[in-house]
Amino acid sequence: MRSSAIALVLLSWPCGLLAQGGPSPGPSEMSLQVDLREAPRRIFHSRMRIAARPGQFALRYPKWIPGEHGPNGPIGDVAGLVFTASGKRLSWHRDSDDMFRILVDVPQGANEIEAQLDFISPPPETRGFSGGASASAHVAVLSWNQVLLQPEEAAPARMRVSASLRLPARWKFGTPLRSQGGGDLISFAPVSLEELVDSPVLAGEFLHEIPIGPPGGAPHFVELAGESEDLLHVEPQLKSQWDALVAQAQLLFGAHHYRSYRFLLTLSDDLAHFGLEHHESSDDRVPERVLLDPDLRLSRLAGLLPHEFTHSWNGKYRRPQGLATGDYQKPMRGDLLWVYEGLTNYLGNVLAARSGLFTPDQSRGAFAFSADMMWAHRGRQWRPLADTAVAAQVLYGARDDWDAWRRDVDFYLEGDLLWLEADTMIREATTVPRSPSSTNRSRRRASSSTSRPRRESSRPTRSAC
Ligand SMILES: [Zn+2]
Structure with missing residues (x-):
């Protein structure tokens, strides 16, 4: 049973990608719409349109997440799984030998299905990476692997995904993805599934985008979000050290391969604490008072960004x-x-x-x-x-x-x-x-x-x- 509030959210998607009359996704395409408006309640909503074929159609939930070095895909926190074709609900079952494999019964004549699921972000004390605590009243980190299913035979590098996102009112966001359009629905330029999973979104009520590094060349930013505005003051000395980090990395490696780079830096005691590397960003989560407490800053932050930045190479x-x-x-x-x-x-x-x-x-x-x-x-x-x-x-x-x-x-x-x-x-x-x-x-x-x-x-x- 679902609450009326959740049902209202799921019914309020705009016409467009999910409209019944909209163009069908191609065989290596899918659309993904994520709604974080209930992230403060620790639940993320997701809907997908996926090209399919009649018969038993296999979908998979990501299991081995790059950078996590283990089979950590948070399948145990997936709920509200529903499949439809042309508005009719479809039966499904899980592969008894593989908890990450879902088999959907697709009727004759159907060439696409819609899937919806919820990801339940764990409570604050839960450790882990993308399966750890990822949302609070004021901030959330979306790792796209939390909220999607992919066709079994699709290679992530060749699967094209058109993704969009809704946020709570007044929340801002930072991500390496290129966004299109505006308003309360954020649409991202289509990318491969591989790039999407490699491009998390940091969103929050209190978020500052701080340009760092020397002028010219690829842009670098610290996207800084936290539980309150008071926690986000960056002293000039720290800003100059972040500038120097970018400059020194260019001297160390001699070149870079990314278009831009973003440190997605979350200050919260309600989210799991770790760093997770990506090509054009890193998901860096630290205690919320890290900028106010010099000892905490030294032990939990000073070495984290250089480590995750190095991982891009x-x-x-x-x-x-x-x-x-x-x-x-x-x-x-x-x-x-x-x-x-x-x-x-x-x-x-x-x-x-x-x-x-x-x-x-x-x-x-x-x-x-x-x-x-x-x-x-x-x-x-x-x-x-x-x-x-x-x-x-x-x-x-x-x-x-x-x-x-x-x-x-x-x-x-x-x-x-x-x-x-x-x-x-x-x-x-x-x-x-x-x-x-x-x-x-x-x-x-x-x-x-x-x-x-x-x-x-x-x-x-x-x-x-
Ligand atoms: Zn590492």
């Missing part, structure tokens, strides 16, 4: 082959996470120091902390670092108790030390100053510009070092 533009599956259903292999996360952690610390977000002492302290933690993790006696990478999909959700013996996702902190040593060896063994970042530059220049991930095996990384 190492992890998004370049990605280990086991993590670039091109599909949200195929299991990812994490064996090269010591490169994906380890090198990113190292270069992120370098960028934090060079941009002034860390003082030199704080930067050395970060490496000392990594060394101390790895010394204390006696699980290194039985579990090699490589196994923490292979087992990342279970270690991210592991409890904190006994983690020194079990080991944690140690490829972050041990990666700091590993890549510090690699950097030192390269500098000592070459007459021309080189480092892992200069090998990144040479590899970047040799390739064409594209936002699609390049798959990397371990061999070129080892030979580059």
Whole structure:
């Protein structure tokens, strides 16, 4: 049973993409309309039009989300699933062997179906990435994988999606997606499903867009949203450090592959806290008083943006082959996470120091902390670092108790030390100053510009070092 309020919302979509007389989506097209007007109640509404064929038609809910390194698609928080064709309700069932696979009975003569679902954003204490707490009374982060189903045979890179969004009154938004039109319905330029899932939306009642970085070149922004206006004051020193972060990243990598870049920075105690990387943005969620409390700012924010920014090069533009599956259903292999996360952690610390977000002492302290933690993790006696990478999909959700013996996702902190040593060896063994970042530059220049991930095996990384 649905509340009358929700039914009213679902009936109030404008004519257009979902109108019965509108053009049918092509075989590799779908439309997706998301309504966040009830996000303050922690429920997101979604409707889709999908090309289909008569018979049993298979749809899938995204399971392996890029950057999350595990089968974390929040299928357990999907509700209100309804399918129709020409206004008639269709029967469906779930594949008993695959909780993410939905089979819809499409009648003869139908060449498209409409699907609707709700995503229930978990309560504030819920940890996780896109499956974690994502909405509060004043702010919400929409990860498109939360609210969609895709035809089973559709490759995300080839599926075109026309997406639109409704927000609560007076809410603003930030996203790397190009928006069209105006008014209370935001329409986005059609993109591939792969790009859509890689392009979250930060929306909120209190949201500031802060341009950062040197003038000229690709634009960079911090999209800053929080639970109140009082929490969003950015001191000039921090703004200048963010400017320096952009400049230093350009010096470090020598080129960039994105059209623009946005840090989607959420300050809230009601949302899960983490950073999640994307090509042209990052989803960065921190405690709400982080700009008011210097200790909190140092421990939870200073290193986060350099890390996630680095991922746009190492992890998004370049990605280990086991993590670039091109599909949200195929299991990812994490064996090269010591490169994906380890090198990113190292270069992120370098960028934090060079941009002034860390003082030199704080930067050395970060490496000392990594060394101390790895010394204390006696699980290194039985579990090699490589196994923490292979087992990342279970270690991210592991409890904190006994983690020194079990080991944690140690490829972050041990990666700091590993890549510090690699950097030192390269500098000592070459007459021309080189480092892992200069090998990144040479590899970047040799390739064409594209936002699609390049798959990397371990061999070129080892030979580059
Ligand atoms: Zn990372």
